[in-house]
Amino acid sequence: MTGSRLRLSAGHVFVSGYVVLLVAFGIVPTVYALNLAFTDARGVFTGFDNFVRTAQDFRFLAAVEHVATYLVLWLVTLTVLVLLLALLVHRLTAGWSRAALRFVYYVPGALAGASSVLLWLFMLDPSVSPVDDLVRALWGETFVQVISPGHLPWIFTLIAFWTGAGGWIVVMYGALNTIPHQIMEAARVDGAGPVKIALRVQLPMLRKWIVYMLILSLAAGTQLFVEPQLVSQASFGVVGNDYSINQLAYLYAFNQNDFNGSAAIAVDLLIVALCCAGLFVARGGLFDTD
């Protein structure tokens, strides 16, 4: 009894820091946003008015479409390429090449956030890019042609993949190492080749890790802000500063002085992200116990 109470207390201590931060920076802001979203500037309850008003804004559906397109591209390419590269690294027999590749994959992640976008702004401007021939061949002769609306979801996917995928490859590689050697050996004895082993053994056993990656990447992807904001600044406004949903929420708060509308958009995002994450958790069995 004393031992179990002690373990319980130690457990409480371990999670208490997380709980305090969760309440302070997660729960309280969410409750505050919910309060703002259902009231007007004077604090009077207005029902769903803010949600209806912001959804009718001419920029809202466009921003939703932009983010949705980007998310589909980003999540599909991320999953396919990360798994492919992790499996390839895992198959390499020479230890030094595995270590070197894992390091190479991880390095771009060190250049995260705004600095990564700034680097990409140079990469994408044909007049200064070190790979200008490739940029010209793919997207156009001038920076404005390169960042035309149709190219942006691909460009943002490229930036996100560059900065985020390396870390996930390393994580997936680690997860692949946890698959018992006997299972792999049994599959080989049964005549399965590398492709069959990957599809029938390794990927099903990585399912929880994949779902985990998708949930975190979805959460980051719906928050798209820095990339379009910096591209907008660099292009002197050719890419609008209302490209993503987060940017629109920012404009509502700080350009239109409408914090209630901004909160309504934030709550919209929260609901969508929670629903998608719930779906991934349910379908991926993230919390299933073995």
Added chain:
Amino acid sequence: MRRRTHLAVTAAAALLAVAACAPPNAPTQAKPTGSAGSQYGFAPAEQKAGKLLVWVDSTRLDAAKAYQKAHPDVQLDIVTYDGNANGSNTLKTKVQLFDRAGEGWPDVVFTTDNNTASWASQGDNAFVAPLNKGLLDDATLSGFAKGALDVCTVDGTVYCLRNDLAQVVLWYNKKLFDKFGYTLPTTWEEYQALGEKVAAEHPGYIIGTAGDAWAPEIYMWGGECPANQVTGPKAITVKATDPKCVRAAKMMDKLVANKTMSMLSLFGPEFAKSQGDKVLMLPGPAWYGGAVFQGTLKTPKGELAVGDALRWSDQSTPVTGNVGGGTWWLSRHSARLDAAKDFIGWVATADAYQVELSPGYPAYAPAATKWIKKQQDSGYYAGDLAGPISAAAGQVWSGWGSPEFSQEAVWAKTVIPGQTAGKTVESLLPEWQTAIEQQAQVFGYQVTK
């Protein structure tokens, strides 16, 4: 015991949540606005001693430093920020946070956009102070060039002092003109005809740019295109498909098609690299001389000249647009109004800054005369500089307003990508019309078509 701990944690979380749910705009501080019984047209904050907080962009840092040098006894806290360049809305963002916090506003601020008056002078908790209701004397205010304070004025109340003007003139390379044997155009029709001639005789040379967000301010504003007529604090008339807009659009399309009008951004790295030495002519604001030709393009001394602003043949006198031009604002929350008043009066009018240091054409007329003479005496320019620039200062069309949103941003987002995709400006005018209408409606404007 465990149950009680859980209860305590839950109660604490609930308390925090309830605390966070206070009405967002709860009146936690007195609003220093309202005009009843005030000598300045607003109720000033309680006046205190202390440092004067001044926000400037990096270019206008010289103005604040010059003031400090001339007034060593005044305590200044100078903060540099982006000056709201390219529609960044930095000032608006910060002011809205300061409004919620009830503190933090700068006493004096410089902006490079023309939209500040439309938002900062409105509402119960307006930010900028009226200047012509007792704060500044008429002698100071009447010294500014005709129309210079239009961007500062809402419903007859002046809220800022204009730092510099940005009237459009015709910059040209005299050396190339003499070499090619061309005559300087005086109308937009002659300008277009010369463009067609240049395309045929000297391909590669350019006579204008349309790749930047200020193209509408040069060509549409100068052509009296009624796409942006602000008729009241929350009312705008938008007629972007008016024949006057169509003819300017057609001219741009023709010159873009024959490549004498560049689609590259004037301040992008590629323009200077590939077309910097191919500029034959460039309609543009007065500040192009120093910032673009001397600074970015490094045009050699003695080649650059300036001609009168262009007019359409049915206009009796030239009508020009206005591309930028900075403004000084004074906060009505300031607890150091006398010092703030002295600061903006000095930086906007004193020779020590406006004539000696300012890179732009001063809006304050007496300083402008001396500034232009100084530029002329520098020997950089070929021919007369004072005549065309001074004349254009009074020719800015007053029919183009300064609403709460940025017309430059609307053009950049709507027209430039369309042009890049191969569409003509003429075909994009209906889209431009819709984009302006939608943007105006977002800010609560009553739109008349």
